Amino acid sequence: MRPLSLxxxxxxxxxxxxxxxxxxxxxxxxxxxxxxxIEARIGMPxxxxxxxxxxxxxxxxxxxxxxxxxxxxxxxxxxxGGAVLRPSNRDALHSRTHVLYLRASAEDLFRRLRHDTQRPxxxxxxxxxxxxxxxxxxxxxxxxxxxxxxxxxxxSVPALMGMVLMxxxxxxxxxxxxxxSPPPQTH
Ligand code: S3P
Numbered sequence: 001m002r003p004l005s006l007x008x009x010x011x012x013x014x015x016x017x018x019x020x021x022x023x024x025x026x027x028x029x030x031x032x033x034x035x036x037x038i039e040a041r042i043g044m045p046x047x048x049x050x051x052x053x054x055x056x057x058x059x060x061x062x063x064x065x066x067x068x069x070x071x072x073x074x075x076x077x078x079x080x081g082g083a084v085l086r087p088s089n090r091d092a093l094h095s096r097t098h099v100l101y102l103r104a105s106a107e108d109l110f111r112r113l114r115h116d117t118q119r120p121x122x123x124x125x126x127x128x129x130x131x132x133x134x135x136x137x138x139x140x141x142x143x144x145x146x147x148x149x150x151x152x153x154x155x156s157v158p159a160l161m162g163m164v165l166m167x168x169x170x171x172x173x174x175x176x177x178x179x180x181s182p183p184p185q186t187h
Contacts, residue, residue, distance in 0.1 A: 004029060004073070004173060005070070005077070005096060005097040006029070006075070006076045006100065007070070007076070007077040007079060007093050007097040007099050007100070008077070008100050008101075009079050009083060009093065009100070009102075009142050010081065010101055010102040010152070011131070011135060012081040012109065012113060012119050012121070012134075013112045013113040013116070014102040014103070014104045015102055015157070015160065016078040016102060017033055018157055019102060020033065020076045020078035022157060022161055023161065024075075027174060029074050030072070030074060030075045030076070031075070032069050033077070033078045034062060034065050034066055034069060034078070034079045035078075035080045037069065038058075038065055041061065042061065046080075046118075046120065059082070059086060062080060062082070063089055066083060066092055067088070067089075067092055070093060070097055079093070081134070081138070084138060084142055084145050085138070094146075094147070098147050098148070098168075098171075098173060099148070100147070100149075100167075101142040102152035102160070103139075103142070103149055103150065103151055104151075104152045105135065105153060106131040106132040109131050109135075110131050114127065147171075148167045148168075
């Protein structure tokens, strides 16, 4: 098959890194994570960088890293939740990679993230309200950037992987022989 470059977008806590890592392993691709790459470059956690330098400096770095990482082939790239905010990131992701949006509601995300201390944007008095606002602002941007939308509300990682692989197979991007059949649906 042709060289494949996939990327994952979506809200914080939707499972981009977990699904990305599994997908890369399954398809024999390299896994990259833009937040991990940024942290390696700044030598500190993103939360500390936000506090010291502010969000705009972080977004500048994120833009540079996404521009570089989207040039690579045979890769699955997990992006930070705010990667779609800048038009140039949306363009780079959409034009150079096949973009999967893992979509989950603010309520589902809050259930997963309510004890989180690492995500700078959620260190506020009412993180649930913050997630609602972020979702309202970003859902249209994720949709616009994505080629595929995967409803990622509650399914387990194997179920999510099944849904992702099925979409990629139907689009002719992945050879069904390269991936096992998705698990049966249990409703
Ligand atoms: C951010 C999400 C984070 C990280 C940074 C900003 C955001 O990534 O890039 O804290 O704007 O939503 P995750 O989506 O992996 O949490």
